[in-house]
Amino acid sequence: MKKKKILSIDDEENIRLLLSCELEDEGYEVISLGNPLQAMKMIEDEQPDIIILDIKMPQLSGIELLKMIRDKYYDLPVILLSAYSTFKRDVAAMASDYYVVKSADLNELKKLIKKIFKTHL
Amino acid sequence: MGKSALNDEALEILNTIARADILVGIPSYNNEKTIGHVAEAIKLGLAKYYPTAKAVLFNSDGGSDDQTRMVFERIARTNSYDTFFIKEPQFPLKTVSSQYIGIPGKGSAFKAIFEAAQMLGVKACAVLDSDLRSITPEWIQLLLEPVLAKGYGYVCPFYRRYKYDGTITNSIAYPFTRALYGRRVRQPIGGDFGFSGKLLKLYLNQDAWDTDVTRFGIDIWMTTTAIVNGFKICQSFMGAKIHDVKDPGADLGPMFIQVVGTIFSLMSTYGSHWQKVVGSRPTAILGFQSETAPKPLNVNVSRMITKFTEGISSHKSSYQQIFSEQVFTKLMEVAEMSGDNIDFPKTLWAKVVFDYAVFYQTAQDHQRVLQSLIPLYYGFISSFVHETENLDDYQAEEIIEELCQIYEDSKPYLIEQWQQNKS
Incomplete structure (x- = not known):
């Protein structure tokens, strides 16, 4: 069976590495991107099944990118990641499937990814 | 048409x-x-x-x-x-x-x-x-x-x-x-x-x-x-x-x-x-998102609690018919403890709504069935007001999100009840 593809977008290299290692161990194919400005092109080229998106990035905020993704890809699952729980106050975050506060423990994130793949509308 | x-x-x-x-x-x-x-x-x-x-x-x-x-x-x-x-x-x-x-x-x-x-x-x-x-x-x-x-x-x-x-x-x-x-x-x-x-x-x-x-x-x-x-x-x-x-x-x-x-x-x-x-x-x-402050609304909680407790006694026999034993027992516990600080668990509320949804399908008098749900709704809203009284609108929104997750997680219960009712 074809592996599910996850696109991780984060400007911090150590976070990208952590996500890649942990999620590849779970059996997913993970592609990473440090520059959110290249995200739309990469989504078009790679056609990921899920996007994990950091919120605070210098070139473009994850919330802005989420709006662009939603505009073009109606149902592409997106999980927002942030070190700050205050981002939940931004209503635009509600257009993501889930939002997770960054932590070294990725269990919550892994559970949500599984949940999304089980979701059937 | x-x-x-x-x-x-x-x-x-x-x-x-x-x-x-x-x-x-x-x-x-x-x-x-x-x-x-x-x-x-x-x-x-x-x-x-x-x-x-x-x-x-x-x-x-x-x-x-x-x-x-x-x-x-x-x-x-x-x-x-x-x-x-x-x-x-x-x-x-x-x-x-x-x-x-x-x-x-x-x-x-x-x-x-x-x-x-x-x-x-x-x-x-x-x-x-x-x-x-x-x-x-x-x-x-x-x-x-x-x-x-x-x-x-x-x-x-x-x-x-x-x-x-x-x-x-x-x-x-x-x-x-x-x-x-x-x-x-x-x-x-x-x-x-x-x-x-x-x-x-x-x-x-x-x-x-x-x-x-x-x-x-x-x-x-x-x-x-x-x-x-x-x-x-x-x-x-x-x-x-x-x-x-x-x-x-x-x-x-x-x-x-x-x-x-x-x-x-x-x-x-x-x-x-x-x-x-x-x-x-x-x-x-x-659309462009900006900070806006909605107008506060006064809520009369004691009136809702009164309607809840009165409803529990007047509709008790209906509730016994509508709910599973487990849900009915839990509901009676909530009613017995309901003072000013009522605590109506969200999981119970979701099951109350689900049981009503199932019962409604075969009920003769829909109006009457729904009327008997209103006191329970008042009970749940009183509990929500109590839980969120010191929270701002954003924090209250997180409580609603939690309720949504409970509805989703409890859906297998609804499907089970629904299918039993149909068979």
Whole structure:
């Protein structure tokens, strides 16, 4: 069976590495991107099944990118990641499937990814 | 489609107009104080954002005995564009105010609007409540542009609302619709919607125009029909909703019965659809988002608790019939402990709603069944108020999100009860 593809977008290299290692161990194919400005092109080229998106990035905020993704890809699952729980106050975050506060423990994130793949509308 | 909701006078005017690109409808009943503001905002919005479109503003009235229709016609026909620095549109706005034919209610008013829009062959249509105070001309673009420019079929409003405004939405309409049909539409009964000509046609072809849909059930029926039929849906950020709010402990009875009754009825219509749905997906939010402060609303908790405890004693035998033993026992425990600080667990509330939804399908007297759910709703809302009294609107929103997750996680229980009831 074809592996599910996850696109991780984060400007911090150590976070990208952590996500890649942990999620590849779970059996997913993970592609990473440090520059959110290249995200739309990469989504078009790679056609990921899920996007994990950091919120605070210098070139473009994850919330802005989420709006662009939603505009073009109606149902592409997106999980927002942030070190700050205050981002939940931004209503635009509600257009993501889930939002997770960054932590070294990725269990919550892994559970949500599984949940999304089980979701059937 | 049944009998037309348009009267002869309206039909004659619409025949004269013949074609239009856009129609915006306002249902009304004794709204003389607010309809002028709504009509003005729509008129300006149409001129500002659609200056070259052929537009119609249609007031569908339920037989107001005040000056509603006169105020509408006066405001809609006054040339006030220059006052608001907006150029006159290329085609003068056509306005129609008409008393609809049919069962009195919002849904019948909408039916007349839909029929008018279909007659004129519009590309997009919007409906807006006549008691809105926070409407601006931008709302017109927010409801119509996703349809006209982005190919959406249905546009729902996304408001900032005070934590105790919209309690039927927060406790049932939003979490239950989301769990059933898998689409997160935060204001499924928001009252202000935009939709395509294609969806309009589907609405008019549905065989539902002699049910609670003709009254307050119309909003949830429109949203559910759009979701189930796979129309592309978005939410437009409209800012704060300021309207004629009501204390959830007062006056919400008929609305509660019509909205919840429609949700339960639609479960039967779309049974094979919702039972396959697992989880939920978000819905895009369009529009410029700004900080807005909704108007606070005073809630009389002690009145709701009294209605809850009185309801528990008067409907106890019904509850024994409706609920599983486990749910009934837990409910009695909640009732026994309910002082001022009532704690109605969210998992229990979700099961209460689910058990009612199942029982409703075979009940003879739907009205009576739903009436007996109202005290429990008051109990749950009292508990929600208690839990959120020291929280701001954002934090209260997280509690609602938690409730939604509980509805979704408890859905296997609903499916099990539903299938047992059918066999």
